[in-house]
Amino acid sequence: MSSRAKFTFPVTTMIACVLCVLVYLSLSELIYENSSSSTPRKQQSPAQDNFALSQPPETGAPGSAAPTPLMVPVSEQAVAEGGQFFTVSCAPCHQADGSGLPGIAPSIRNRDFLAIASDAFIFDTVRKGRIGTAMAPRPDLSNEIVGKIIAYMRSLPVENAITVKVDDLLKFTGNAEAGADKYVRYCANCHGPNGEGYSTGVPGTGIGLPGFLQTVSDDYIFQTLKQGRIGTPMQPFIGARGLANLSESDAHDLIAHLRVLGKRNSPDADSTVAGKGDPIQGKLDFDVNCAACHQSGGEGKIGFAPSIRNRDFLAIATDDFIRTTIRKGRFGTAMASRPDLSTQVVSDIIAYLRALPVSNPIEVKVDSSLSFHGDAEKGLQKYANYCAACHGPKGEGYMAGVPGPGIGLAGFLDTVSDDFILQTIRHGRVGTPMRSFIGAKGIANLTEGDAHDIIARLRAMGKGNLDGQ
Structure with a gap:
């Protein structure tokens, strides 16, 4: 027999403990029900309720397992800040x-979109953008900022909110040839003959584009x-x-067929040689790719995008x-990189501009080889005295809530001489x-010496903003 004393637990004590636990659980449930019934919850869009992404989900190709990102509680302040970031980066x-x-x-903010799109899906869309459209990839926005934007979107009130479960692992095996006929009948009028979307003058999005x-x-x-x-x-x-009473097999x-269109619409190797720009076609391309921010006439919108039909800009900016x-x-801005636009399309847009x-046109010669040493x-x-009020204390531009563009951002300074x-x-x-x-x-x-000093300061800002300082 072991020398260690054997511990015994009285049966009556055990029963008393169990009863205490049961009473506690019952009271907790009653308190929760009372508090829930007395404080009705605001109807929000489904998906991630009261949480937002704090780190990027490990998104993969369509059909990969849904990511499980780290979540953090969302505060009223986070939602408010998300609204501010949304205004600058998304609202244009x-x-x-x-x-x-x-x-x-x-x-x-559509009810069905918010029900179907997961936080990870929105995050991935913000990060990668939509190649072939004006939707810019935004790798410059921090994970925290994107999370706050998503939190803001989830806070938008929707009527008759629904919940939709999307299984990203599912892969259907439809008949693309049969789908081509159905696409022409039910989709082409709104989304374009090849799913190109807005670029063909239709009201629907580019559901045949690889970026989607x-x-x-x-x-x-x-x-x-x-x-x-x-x-x-x-x-x-x-x-x-349904509008067309399609079967699941039809879908x-x-x-x-859409998957086939995506392969067809992938950007081809672009020729470096373009014909003379066509301003009439350029107007159409401008309206699709540029007008949302720069407005239909290129006059821009203070706080969102600068004027690119301005006399002085057009005099200083070369083709x-x-x-x-x-x-x-x-x-660092909502201005998307557009490697998907062909050389001819870009030439047409420039010809349109x-x-x-313009009234009283001027000519200005810019020597891009010059480098000043201010x-x-x-x-x-000098920057603080003459520039900060319009362009932000660090040249951040619109992101700082000022009317001028971000002249201290690396994306600007890497381009201008x-x-x-x-x-x-x-x-x-x-x-x-x-x-x-x-x-x-x-x-x-x-x-000019003062100007050289300001330019030197801007160059220093560009490095600081790139490093996140």
Whole structure:
């Protein structure tokens, strides 16, 4: 027999403990029910309720397992900040309330979209953008910022909220040839003959573009066909209540055809040689790819996008500068890089911009080879005195809630030469708050040396903003 004393637990004590636990659980449940009934919950869009992404989900190809991202509680402050980020980064196309703009950008506050799209799906869309559209990839937005934007979207009130489960692992085996006929009958009028969307002048999105199809699973498309998008021309198509009474098999055929369209619509190797730009075609391309932010006439919108039909801008910016800007975008802003646009399309857009009428046109020669050697320390105070109020304390631009663009962002500074900035300070932007600052006629009577100091300061800002400082 062991020398260790044997511990015995009286049966009566055990019964008493069990009874205490049962009473506690009953009281807890009663208290919870009372508190729930006395404080009704606000109706929110389904999916991630009261949480948002704090790190990027490990999204893969369509059909991969749904990610399980780390979640953090969402506060009222996070939602409010998400609304501010949404206003700067998303609202120019999707509108301030997320309702979208037909022919430009879809509604992202739609009940059915918010029910079908998971947080991970939205995160992936923000990160990767939609190649072939004006939806910019935004790798520059931190995980926290994207999470707050999603939290804001989830906070938007929706009527008659629904819950839809999407199984991203499902892969359907439809008949693409049979789906082609169904696509022509039921989809082409809104989404274009090859699913190109807005670029063909139709009201629907580009559901045949690889940028969309690389993100969505088969079941995402299937549930969209089943649910539709309430309040939009996209109606349910499946079943007796559907617009076309399609069977599930019909839907599988459509999905198979869309996958084929995605391969066909993949960007081909672009020729580096383009014909002379066509301003008439350029107007059409501009309306699809640029007008959402820069407005239909290129006049821009203060706080969102600068004017690109401005006399001084068009005088200072060369065709190569505009072409590079379109190709590379503006890292850190809503200006998307557009490697998907062909050389001819870009040339047509430039031809359209050059054809826009301007009053009292001027000629400005910019020497991109010039490099000035100003004093960044001296430029710090001059920037604070003359630039910060419009462009932000660190040159962040619109993100800081100021009316001017981000002239301290690496995406801008990597594209412009020192002389481009100097000529802009010298000439200003007629018809905008950006005035001439150099010389006796300038608003501040700056010398060229002063301007060189400001340019040096901007270059230092570009490095700081790139490093997240």
